[in-house]
Amino acid sequence: MIRHDLVTSAVRFYASEEPGPFEPYVAICTLMWESDRVVWIVGMHGALSRRMVRKLVRLLHDLGVTTAKAHRHPAHRLPFGKDVGDHVEMRVDEAAARLGLA
Numbered sequence: 001m002i003r004h005d006l007v008t009s010a011v012r013f014y015a016s017e018e019p020g021p022f023e024p025y026v027a028i029c030t031l032m033w034e035s036d037r038v039v040w041i042v043g044m045h046g047a048l049s050r051r052m053v054r055k056l057v058r059l060l061h062d063l064g065v066t067t068a069k070a071h072r073h074p075a076h077r078l079p080f081g082k083d084v085g086d087h088v089e090m091r092v093d094e095a096a097a098r099l100g101l102a
Contacts, residue, residue: 006033011059013052027052034069041070041078053079054099061096068092 013027027046031039039060048056057079060068068090070078080095081088096102 006036008032009039011056013046013048013055037064037066039065039068041068044070044072044076048079054101057092057095057099058101060092061101065092 009031011029011031012025014023015026016023019025025046027044027048029044030042032042033039068078068081069084069087070081070090071087072078072081078088078090080098081090093102
């Protein structure tokens with residue numbers, strides 16, 4: 001038997017809809033998979049427009065993620081996130097519904 005565990009995913013955000021293979025990205029983050037439904041968003045860097053936030057929520061929703069977690073500075077909030085102990089959590093289904101994606 002073989003078991004494959006997805007551990008990390010790199011997510012890059014581009015200004016254009018059809019980026020070329022060497023086009024620079026405007027933001028990046030890493031998803032660390034806690035389980036098949038829960039991810040930690042780490043190393044987020046760059047400027048996310050509202051359009052990019054919608055695309056991030058859609059990506060997470062399409063991947064079946066129910067909860068996204070992050071350790072964020074109060075000035076750099078996780079969109080739609082709520083404080084839970086020492087981190088912030090975003091309910092992806094709620095965020096998708098608020099954005100009209102679900």
